[in-house]
Amino acid sequence: MMLSSVLLFLHLSGLAVWLGAAVLLTILFAVLKKQSDNSLLLLCTKLVNRLLSVAALTVLISGGGLIELLGWRGMDKPFWLSFMEQAGGTVILLFIALFTWQSRRLVKRLKQSKEQGQASKIAGWYAGAMGIFTVAITGVLLVVSLRLA
Template identity: 35%
Template sequence: MFGFMLFLHLTGLFTWLGSLFAIVVMLLILKKQLGSQESNTLAKRVIHIFSMFAHPSAVIVLISGVVMIVQMEIGPNKPFWLDMMEKGGGTIILLALVLTGILGSKVKKRLSIGQNQNIRMSGYLTTLTTFMVLIVSVVLIVSTKI
């Protein structure tokens, strides 16, 4: 059971991180063309489609991580890396789900009404990039078992 949970955890992590990366890259490419109906529709679809991968995979990472930690039965004297994975990783996942969901819907709303004007996406892109850096930081700490 632990091996299957580890598989789900890693697969969810790769899918989540890849989806966030795809949103950032594609929106940066589309940023200069925004303002036309076609470009705005494409940007909304990019956010919608990759969010459909990112949010469920983040939930899978959270659930599989909790199950694995419960199965380990370590107790209160956990090493730092495990504590960081449990508390830091869980907090990052929950914050990412809430913030990217809210900011993504705001950007999609702006794209719907923003014909022929400059559409601000810098806050959304910065948030996604920040979460990618935080995710990779937790992975680094856990993989080096600091």
């Protein structure tokens, strides 16, 4: 029982960090689109890779561990639990893959280009993509919270 409590704590803590930081960075990237500051933009992209990706991975691993530990794998589950497992897992994997791949490309482009317009485009892309993922995370959280049958 102790392990399931630890996994639940990691799952909820990771979700709180992931969603909270995603909302904050969405707002910050939107501001940076209008007033681009290359050093702050680089810091924010590093935060996405180092903080948000780790938090998302923590949610994925702890969620998988909970499903395995509690014996829910392969069983008929209520819709909300299946949705959390499948949609939540898909959102996490897409988030990690997209932002890891794009961050490397965009950081290289940002370091090479000193144009103000380039930084604005990059910040706009991040704001949009981060906003979409924030809505997706919140959607999964809503379905799970309401425990829709």
